Amino acid sequence: MNFNFLSPVPDLVLAHTELLSMQAIGRKLKVHSAQNGIPDLDGVDVAIIGVLENRNDVNYIGEEFQLNEIRKSFYGLFPGSWNTTVADLGDINKGESVEDTYFALKTAVSLLIKKNIIPIILGGSQDLTYANYRAYDNVIPMVNIVNVDSQFNLGDSTKPIKNNSYVGKIILDQPYNLFNYATIGYQTYFNSQEEIDLMDSLYFESYRLGEVSKDITIVEPVLRDANIVSIDLNSVKGAEVSLNQKHSPNGLDGKEICAISRYAGISNKVTSFGIYEYKPSKDDEITSMLVSQMLWYFIEGVNYRVKDDDFSDDRNYQKYITLVESEELVFYKSNKTGRWWIEIPFLNEINNKLKRHTLLPCTHKDYLDACENKVPERWYKAFQKNCI
Structure with missing residues (x-):
């Protein structure tokens, strides 16, 4: 399987893994390392891919970022009683152009879902969801996307794609494969009335932050029906994350974002899961630990999937x-x-x-x-x- 555009997990992270308990996740993963190359993917259920691309962030000013802190935090957690095999395939670096990065991500996701491996994408800007969506062009006829976000990200689709307008491109670019788009945790004051009206006129679904916080279980059915789940870390309230990550005093709390991640994992239809808009800062332990716990809960959900939607036998x-x-x-x-x-x-x-x-x-x-x-x-x- 050709993944030559993936760079290995940094040696710095692997050296840190050597200090972990033998029971920790980092000791049980199949890891893409410089020494051993890409691991054998036979029997792998879930594969983590980092994408170090943030040039289409509307606030991009040339800053670089890496995912080492997330990996260190995640590797240090202990697995549940899982039968799920996890691989970390390393990172897709920035291409010559953003389109090159999109192509690499689309190729990787497409290869993995055809092998029945669920990719977890750890990303820079959320416009990478567009490349994730395009990976399904030759896989299934219609796609359902759930976006966990304070904003709809519909934007002006006539302008170049950005992290606050990529959904407009998904809706209007051929081939037209989008069936349903749902937003969980939106906050009205971050969305123009035109966007709210457009969501209604297209019969897309939206769940306000207040509704979700009042009863988190209302989002389980829409996640059960999703193929792609995309989470914007800016949907999490500022008190739960580190300095660079703070976006809004209101948002989902740690328990809610982890519950949503678990619902996404339990869903039999979810075949790719992405966490975006990660912005490391010097006091970063708290955000990287939150992302690690979201990963943990997603994998926990995958482990407990139950095939319960076979209605051909009326005893079921x-x-x-x-x-x-x-x-x-x-x-x-x-x-x-x-x-x-x-x-x-x-x-x-x-x-x-x-x-x-x-x-x-x-x-x-x-x-x-x-x-x-x-x-x-x-x-x-x-x-x-x-x-x-």
């Missing part, structure tokens, strides 16, 4: 039918996990995008709302998208 689920505004809504509840789905009816007369999306993850509350004659919002948006 219970089926519930309710009537809402003369519309028959059909719900399924897994006997294995207790997770819920709702059926989206096919509209035969139109060009149906949803061939693979007939069942939409939902919550038990959606079912209870339907019993009270309320249409679940996720169902309504998916149904409307299917009519467009």
Whole structure:
């Protein structure tokens, strides 16, 4: 497998690993080192790739960064009782141009997902999500993206791509593979009314910070339905991170961002996971430790994945039918996990995008709302998208 554009994990980090307990993650990883080269990927479930690219950050002023502190923190943690094999493939350095970096990331992600290995991307600026998305062009027909962010990042798609406008490029650039885009933890005052209206008109989903903090479980269904999860570290409140990383006094706290990471890991559909906008500073231990714990919880989630969405055998689920505004809504509840789905009816007369999306993850509350004659919002948006 040709990954010659990846540079090895720095010797500085590997020397630090030698001092760790034999039980630590750093002792159990398959690591790309200068001495041994890229490890054998047979049996690997999750692969970490650093991407040292931040030139499309709107605030970029030429600063370099590295991921050594994150690696040291992560390597020093202890694994759970995992059966998951993890590799660290090292870093993609800045290319001659940003497009070169995008191409290298797209190639790496595409190769990994075709081998059923989940890439974890540790990045500079979040526009790298665009390259991550393009890796799916020849893999699956429609892609769902979840962005954990205080902003929608739709931006002006007629201008060059930046970390605050890459979603506009994803929506408008061919091939058109985006089915659903959802933002978790957005803060209204960071988003123009035009962007909020555009999210609504495209029937994309958005979860305000207050909603998420009140009940973190509401985001589990949308993460269960995601292929790509992209986390902007600026969605975390300033008190939880180090000096350079501080963005806003309000945001998700450490427990919430780790719970979201675990939900992403548990999802059977998530095949790539990225953490972006990392900005090291001299007092950096706290941010690097938070990112390490997010990685830990994501891998923990992957380890506990359960195949509970096989509805071909009626012993695996219970089926519930309710009537809402003369519309028959059909719900399924897994006997294995207790997770819920709702059926989206096919509209035969139109060009149906949803061939693979007939069942939409939902919550038990959606079912209870339907019993009270309320249409679940996720169902309504998916149904409307299917009519467009």
